[in-house]
Amino acid sequence: xxxxxxxxxxxxxxxxxxxxxxxxxxxxxxxxxxxxxxxxxxxxxxxxxxxxxxxxxxxxxxxxxxxxxxxxxxxxxxxxxxxxxxxxxxxxxxxxxxxxxxxxxxxxxxxxxxxxxxxxxxxxxxxxxxxxxxxxxxxxxxxxxxxxxxxxxxxxxxxxxxxxxxxxxxxxxxxxxxxxxxxxxxxxxxxxxxxxxxxxxxxxxxxxxxxxxxxxxxxxxxxxxxxxxxxxxxxxxxxxxx
Numbered sequence: 001x002x003x004x005x006x007x008x009x010x011x012x013x014x015x016x017x018x019x020x021x022x023x024x025x026x027x028x029x030x031x032x033x034x035x036x037x038x039x040x041x042x043x044x045x046x047x048x049x050x051x052x053x054x055x056x057x058x059x060x061x062x063x064x065x066x067x068x069x070x071x072x073x074x075x076x077x078x079x080x081x082x083x084x085x086x087x088x089x090x091x092x093x094x095x096x097x098x099x100x101x102x103x104x105x106x107x108x109x110x111x112x113x114x115x116x117x118x119x120x121x122x123x124x125x126x127x128x129x130x131x132x133x134x135x136x137x138x139x140x141x142x143x144x145x146x147x148x149x150x151x152x153x154x155x156x157x158x159x160x161x162x163x164x165x166x167x168x169x170x171x172x173x174x175x176x177x178x179x180x181x182x183x184x185x186x187x188x189x190x191x192x193x194x195x196x197x198x199x200x201x202x203x204x205x206x207x208x209x210x211x212x213x214x215x216x217x218x219x220x221x222x223x224x225x226x227x228x229x230x231x232x233x234x235x236x237x238x239x240x241x242x
Contacts, residue, residue, distance in 0.1 A: 034101060035063045036082035038070070051078050069097045072112070079117070086127055089115040108132070115146040119161065128166065135168035137184070143192075156184075164189040 040049040043060040050073040051058055064070070064080060070090055072078050078090045080098060086105040090096050094112025099105075107114060107129040119127040119139040129147055130136035134154035139145060143161025147154060153171030156163065165172055165184045172184040177192040184190055 033065060034082070034085075035065050036080050036085075036098075036100070038062055038064045039079050039081070041077045041079070043076070049078075050074050050076050064098070066101060067097070067099050069095065071095045084120060084122065085125060086120050087117045089117055091115070104128070106130075109147055109149050111149060113146060113148045115144075117144060119143040134170040135172045135186075136166040137163045137172070138166050139163050158190065158192045160192050162189060162191045 038051070038053070038058065038061075040051050040060045043049050045061045047060050049058060049060055052071045052073070053062070053064060053068050055069075070078060070080065072090050072092050072094050075092050077092060079087065080090070081087045082100050082105065085100050085102075088096070088098070088107065091113040094114060095110045096112075096114050097108045097110070099107075103125055105120060105125060105127045107116075109129065109131045114129070116127065116129065116139055119141055121141050123141060125141075127139040127141075127143070128136055129139070131147060131149045131154040134149065137147075137154075137156070140162040143163060144159040145161070145163060146157040146159070148156070153173065156172065156174045158174050158176050160177065163174070163184075165186050165188050168184065168186045174182045174184050174190050176182065176190065176194050178194070180194065182190045182194065
């Protein structure tokens with residue numbers, strides 16, 4: 001009887017160990033899925049909102065996973081925070097598909113306006129956003145910019161940082177923080193501090209150096225060769241009274 005009891009206990013113990021080992025291996029093989037948090041302005045935590053994720057109305061403070069489509073209605077603005085990956089704000093009446101993992105943060109805006117409040121601080125995380133039928137841009141680390149799907153293409157208000165056009169199938173117009181407007185083509189880069197007058201300023205600097213050098217040459221010549229100025233040819237030589 002005792003032998004049967006011990007055998008039964010040993011069998012159960014073996015089964016428990018096997019289950020735990022299988023569960024542990026499963027957990028290690030499938031690490032926790034990366035998730036962000038969505039908050040809606042003016043709403044109490046846990047309250048129902050007009051914001052929809054993948055077609056389902058959500059509560060304020062809900063978790064959001066990669067490859068989700070977020071739609072805002074009425075006057076609700078939604079902020080999606082994915083920690084070190086990045087943070088965006090979706091304006092009312094906008095639709096954005098957001099995809100992210102440990103190395104990328106990607107958004108596709110099909111309607112309305114999205115603001116990248118903060119691109120990742122890491123060069124190892126690529127932040128790229130696109131607008132349907134307009135083009136795709138890459139945001140450098142710590143960049144803040146608002147992308148707006150307009151009737152003429154993609155309009156960008158660049159607050160800080162730098163963006164590069166990865167491709168342009170339509171118009172990409174960038175407004176820099178200095179109030180300048182830049183038409184961004186495929187492969188081109190623009191910085192928030194870019195000034196359209198930089199080339200003109202550089203040209204004026206070159207001309208200033210040329211004229212400054214000419215004037216300096218005249219002054220030096222006037223004070224050499226015993227204070228005489230030779231006008232060349234058979235011209236008269238004028239010397240100051242000694």
